[in-house]
Structure formats: C-alpha cells, structure tokens
Amino acid sequence: MxxxxxxxxxxxxxxxxxxxxxxxxxxxxxxxxxxxxxxxPYIREVLSLSGDLKRGSEIFQINCAVCHGIKADGSVGPSLHHVSKRKSRVSLINQVISGKTPPMPKFQPTSQDMSDLLSYLERL
Incomplete structure (x- = not known):
C-alpha cells in the first residue's frame, strides 16, 4: 500500500x-x-506619441462608425465601449491595422492618427 x-x-x-x-x-x-x-517601428512610434481625443473622435466617425456605430455601441462590428479594458494598446493597434478579423478592413492610419484614435478608444 x-x-x-x-x-x-x-x-x-x-x-x-x-x-x-x-x-x-x-x-x-x-x-x-x-x-x-x-x-x-510603426507600433513604437504610435506608442511614443500623445493622442488628441477630439481628432481621434473625428477619425473614428470617418472610418469606424459605419460598422461600430456613431456612439461606438456596436452595429455590424462589436461595441467598443471599455475596449481598452479588454485589449492592450498594442492589441488595439494590431486589430486596426491587420485586417485579420473580417469584415473589418485593413486600415493603416498615420502614426499620429492611430495615436489619436487610441486616445478616443481608451475613453469609451
């Protein structure tokens, strides 16, 4: 035993x-x-910049609101409220630029535009 x-x-x-x-x-x-x-280099540059919330909102309305809703509460794409609690800044950047989650298209904003968009997304 x-x-x-x-x-x-x-x-x-x-x-x-x-x-x-x-x-x-x-x-x-x-x-x-x-x-x-x-x-x-692109991600490093984006992370090194200070984003502008107002400009980020404008970029969102032009490029993202059709699918994610004007208030980012979801439509074709998911709601983005509190997205920064679910995804890191690096993950958010990769999500935007990769085009790997159809129907979301590949989108390559300038580094400053991406930094501005991140500022907006982090405040949702």
Whole structure:
C-alpha cells in the first residue's frame, strides 16, 4: 500500500512539474510575442506619441462608425465601449491595422492618427 501511495505522489509530482514547465513555456512565448510586437517601428512610434481625443473622435466617425456605430455601441462590428479594458494598446493597434478579423478592413492610419484614435478608444 505504501508503494502505491509513493507512486501516486511521484506521479503527482511529475504532473505538477509538467504543468509548471508548460506554463513557463506559454509565459515565455507570450512575453516574446509582446516584445516582438512593440519592436515594430510603426507600433513604437504610435506608442511614443500623445493622442488628441477630439481628432481621434473625428477619425473614428470617418472610418469606424459605419460598422461600430456613431456612439461606438456596436452595429455590424462589436461595441467598443471599455475596449481598452479588454485589449492592450498594442492589441488595439494590431486589430486596426491587420485586417485579420473580417469584415473589418485593413486600415493603416498615420502614426499620429492611430495615436489619436487610441486616445478616443481608451475613453469609451
């Protein structure tokens, strides 16, 4: 009986080590991807600028309101209220410029326009 108990403890110990190793790998990949993204010159430039809320609202109305609604409360696209609590600044930039979530088109605003748009989105 004691050998079975010891075997169970060894198995549990190995499982915990495996889980910890997997979590460490996931953490390392996530950090690596984040630093890779912020090494992108466009993203670095956007993050270094101060955005203008009024201009960001104008950019939103011209480019985004058709799908996300005039008040950003959703239409074809989802509501963007509190989007900055769900997505990081880098994720928001990638969402806007990637075009990887149809029907949202690929959109490449200037660095300043993107910074202005971020300021607007962060205040929703």
């Amino acid at each position: 004691d050998s079975q108990l010891t075997g169970s403890k060894v198995a549990l110990h190995r499982l915990l080590i495996g889980v910890m190793a997997a979590l460490l790998i996931i953490f390392t990949i996530t950090i690596g991807l984040y630093f890779h993204q912020i090494s992108d």
